[in-house]
Amino acid sequence: MISANKILGIAWPAFLSACLLELLLFGLFDPEEMLRYGQPAGLSRLALQTTAFFVFWLACAASSALTVLLMGSVPSPSPRPGMGSAQED
Numbered sequence: 001m002i003s004a005n006k007i008l009g010i011a012w013p014a015f016l017s018a019c020l021l022e023l024l025l026f027g028l029f030d031p032e033e034m035l036r037y038g039q040p041a042g043l044s045r046l047a048l049q050t051t052a053f054f055v056f057w058l059a060c061a062a063s064s065a066l067t068v069l070l071m072g073s074v075p076s077p078s079p080r081p082g083m084g085s086a087q088e089d
Helices: 004-028 045-071
Strands: none
């Protein structure tokens, strides 16, 4: 079972990346001027931006999930001697 921390570790960076991609894409291109097969896309500006955002979010989430999958269970590093030990006097 996937923990809530892993889900948030996948979804949050993907969300931020999708926001950045959305700003870059629609900061450079007007959605109403985008063409599909030489014809206007036929979607409103809001519909096109919303669709693009969710496509970006899905792609970024897939990338983050693949990273988590490939990392597997990485052992946590052991504490260094003399660094932050609660037993030191």
